[in-house]
Amino acid sequence: MIRWNDLTSQQQRGALMRPAVSASASIEATVNNIIEQVKQLGDAALITFAEKFDKRSNVRLIVPQDEIDNSAHALSTELKAAIDTAYNNIKMFHQAQRPKNIELETTAGVLCELRYQAIDAVGLYVPGGSAPLPSSVLMQGVCAQLSGANTIVLATPVNGDKRIDPAILYAAKLCGITTVVESGGAGAIAAMAFGTNSVPKVNKVFGPGNSYVTMAKQLLSQNQPGFAIDMPAGPSEVLVIADQRANPQFIAADLLSQAEHGQDSQVILLCNDQETINQTQQAISSQLSCLPRADIAKAAMKNSSLILVDSIEQAFKVSAEYGPEHLILQLKEPQKYLDLVTNAGSVFVGDYTPESAGDYASGTNHVLPTYGYSKVYSSLNLLDFFRTYTVQTISKKGLKSLSTAILPLAKAEGLDAHAYAVKVRLEQLENDE
């Protein structure tokens, strides 16, 4: 436990320091090699990687459509209903984000438009691991579906003789995903960036992944013109602001539900009451003892701080400086404080709004900027699947009016051909008269 006001400003920065993420040169070299092989060999490279890294034999790269169509049969009633509910809530909230074109006459005869275009082909990545992550499919897939993208590719790895889990396939089916690639890692990202015989080429790849996936996304988005990624990746994190009336069991559970994500997760509590912090510490210990992923959570707790602040207002200042991915407010009358929120990925308001609600089913997106990027990046939203472009339509009269602005500016900038493109038209108009 730390008392914020006892720290020097250097110590305060230290207390909010995130665990270092090392993108080693060896990872970069490995990933560059993988990218190059996929570019040269296409599917054959993916098959080699699946055999080598995932210990697979008789590799298939694309899941047959009937396996996707029949995926619901393998699910329990509860899980199918849960995926349905989550899908509906996420869809409802993201549908409300649908953009509208804008049209405005800035000067008589000068019509300007801002138009939205769905990105034509998108790739969604869902990491493997000890358990399937259908929620990650829904968070990305609903947006892709609502955007109307023509091509929606999902890639996810499998190990040994496993198949992609039916929960993943069922979520993919709901989202209208057009191709499911049974292959993961940097190779799958490269395959989506370049296209192979089996894997359609996409314009933008979304989703989390391990350090190889992250490196592949980063390298390809830098070096492959026309290819983009969703946002920079980083370890997951939560910051809880709680007052003296908050329930220490709730606080502990929220901190641990973040800590169980990974050893590099970070959790921070800001509280204005010493006794609540003490009780939270005890609750963490007792809850940890029942947690299957206790080892991971314990390791993550080492990056983490329980901080005593002078006031709730101070807590919001510290939070804004840190810029948490998830911000939980266990406060009396939390609505009163919402205007103090800044630099957070997603905010959970009140004692009965745990982070896991947003992770799965409230309707908000769980793909969020982390590692300080919530100061400048958005939480994933429907507009990430669109691009905007402008259209201008100028009448003869409109160009005449506008010329008094264009010609002096072109002259000042020394761009004579820019001016001439207007002058040649004005001359034509004079001839016409």
Place this chain on the structure above:
Amino acid sequence: MIRWNDLTSQQQRGALMRPAVSASASIEATVNNIIEQVKQLGDAALITFAEKFDKRSNVRLIVPQDEIDNSAHALSTELKAAIDTAYNNIKMFHQAQRPKNIELETTAGVLCELRYQAIDAVGLYVPGGSAPLPSSVLMQGVCAQLSGANTIVLATPVNGDKRIDPAILYAAKLCGITTVVESGGAGAIAAMAFGTNSVPKVNKVFGPGNSYVTMAKQLLSQNQPGFAIDMPAGPSEVLVIADQRANPQFIAADLLSQAEHGQDSQVILLCNDQETINQTQQAISSQLSCLPRADIAKAAMKNSSLILVDSIEQAFKVSAEYGPEHLILQLKEPQKYLDLVTNAGSVFVGDYTPESAGDYASGTNHVLPTYGYSKVYSSLNLLDFFRTYTVQTISKKGLKSLSTAILPLAKAEGLDAHAYAVKVRLEQLENDE
């Protein structure tokens, strides 16, 4: 001149190939060194670079406020009025892009919100060169001003004993820019990313620049958590689609107004009439002879193609494949074709809508995705100066309903602490009853 249908598909790809942009390892090493020096030495590094690269003595880094305030006096009446008109049109069109927060109850007791937050501190870069670029200040500055950003920094280089041009300062004054940095290049970008004694730290840097500026933006956005840039940079380009009734003088003027930007600019004409192409070629030659920047334009024309297509519909397909930064439609009834437009940065509709109108004064933004990025990136718009985040507020009843979705999903994903954060709250509710 090329006839599209005579080409093999490989030759077609070749005809649309962009000039290679080399980001050499030596530029990367130089820029990394500049970044490191600015990080360590702050202002002192900027002063050293100004002396070394820009041959300046008695370097000042920040323009005094009264010089900004009095900048209008040094301008001609025509130029001041032109800047005023451009500012007003750009402001009107971007004001119309102001985002609205979204609020939706996805389930009874589950309120989800999408909120917009202006990025707190932004940096605008305007390159130097043979002439000042006030339009570049306006395009970035209007957005920053409308967003309500607290800190708006403008950086631009000067050479020798020059000062920043009053046209730049007047545009900055209109846009409410808070600090004008008289320093450019990779050093200025690094100064804005880290902050120095004189230069405020910003979260996001916008604007074009030379290969050192571009490299600095790229490296810092990768390696500095919380720091972002607007979009990938590339040479400027235009694609004109014209029919047999288009005016060859207009077409030539539009192609040349792009070509004069730089030797690496690319211009493409797609036309369904051989005679119009021939006349355009002649018009280019005659217009080139009167052009002060003819050498640059001639060099750029070498990267460029005049292509005969079978039909206007085919032209739109070729354009979509290329993805031009600027797309000009000199067609009869051009509105009929607008639904065929895809992958363009900004579209100029009809014979009297030259690109220079959008470059300066129509109201649309001239910062556009280029080099193939118009397939996936947006033209600069007001939302680039905002970020979105989500807020959820869940009632006791809401959490109960949602738990039937959260618990099976948390179980399927093997995240027990996620489930427990809900269970501990449901237990409390049962105890309360």
